Amino acid sequence: MTLTTPPQRQMAYDSKKVETAQALFAAAIDLMKQNYNAPAEEIPTSMVIADLAAKTIQWDCIAAQDVAHDILEEVNEHTLAKNFKELADNHNATFDMEEA
Numbered sequence: 001m002t003l004t005t006p007p008q009r010q011m012a013y014d015s016k017k018v019e020t021a022q023a024l025f026a027a028a029i030d031l032m033k034q035n036y037n038a039p040a041e042e043i044p045t046s047m048v049i050a051d052l053a054a055k056t057i058q059w060d061c062i063a064a065q066d067v068a069h070d071i072l073e074e075v076n077e078h079t080l081a082k083n084f085k086e087l088a089d090n091h092n093a094t095f096d097m098e099e100a
Contacts, residue, residue, distance in 0.1 A: 028052060062092070 032048045033040035057063035065088040072081035 065092075 029045055029048050029052070030040070032052060033043045033045075036043050053067050054064065057067065065084075069081050069085050069088070072078075072084060
């Protein structure tokens with residue numbers, strides 16, 4: 001399997017929608033932090049985001065690779081994103097060969 005590059009997406013920027021989505025996202029993170037068996041302030045936000053994302057994509061490994069790649073692109077780590085995609089493609093090809 002190979003990662004697929006989605007077509008160029010253009011987002012119609014609506015600051016109110018972005019503001020609302022960010023507030024909902026922050027609330028979801030806070031709720032999830034309360035769900036762990038440790039004080040919320042000890043739970044890394046990155047771990048909660050990963051947990052929410054994994055549940056959303058139903059633990060699909062290829063989708064997880066796409067999420068990781070897209071996050072790297074979003075934070076302008078374009079070289080790392082490209083290298084990650086190549087590594088993921090190689091990993092997936094090897095994994096496919098092991099399955100055969």
